[in-house]
Amino acid sequence: NAGVMQNPRHLVRRRGQEARLRCSPMKGHSHVYWYRQLPEEGLKFMVYLQKENIIDESGMPKERFSAEFPKEGPSILRIQQVVRGDSAAYFCASSLGQDQPQHFGDGTRLSIL
């Protein structure tokens, strides 16, 4: 299966800990997007990255959240000092190019105790 791979599928953290979410795009895709889905809501854009560059981070909270997409390896969404309100499903999508359809992974469901 050459789809978008996210791991872990489920992540439990205590308040104040760090959460790291990983996303491997589809083969050949160099554009990665992160979205957050709060319970019973639609997905909200967080950040758009190409290899080694953040293109658009207009949806990222100003503090505690960061994202990277290194030259080698998966894209990482990092949440420091997690709080209860960070509990959500985080989805990664990838595309071949700027105007190409985005393909989604199965998401990481983050629960904060």
Next chain:
Amino acid sequence: GDSVTQMEGPVTLSEEAFLTINCTYTATGYPSLFWYVQYPGEGLQLLLKATKADDKGSNKGFEATYRKETTSFHLEKGSVQVSDSAVYFCALVNTGFQKLVFGTGTRLLVSP
């Protein structure tokens, strides 16, 4: 800013009934429009898309027509199946931007 409005759910139908899920949008320029489907515990799958006015997207018996005059992209299916039970999201992406803007989703429940 750009936005998408969907009818609230859940939509409850019997098998073989006709389905309509309404979607309207607000956007500057000429967005591309999409319907995504999310099955329980899974990510979103692209169901269909339309990139310009009067385009009709279709897939697996579902279809939607890009209506610029009414800024709508309603999803329809002539005969639903139990396996169509899922959450359906209408979305747009505007020219020159890469972020998808989603509606809040409509849950469809189909009973035998």
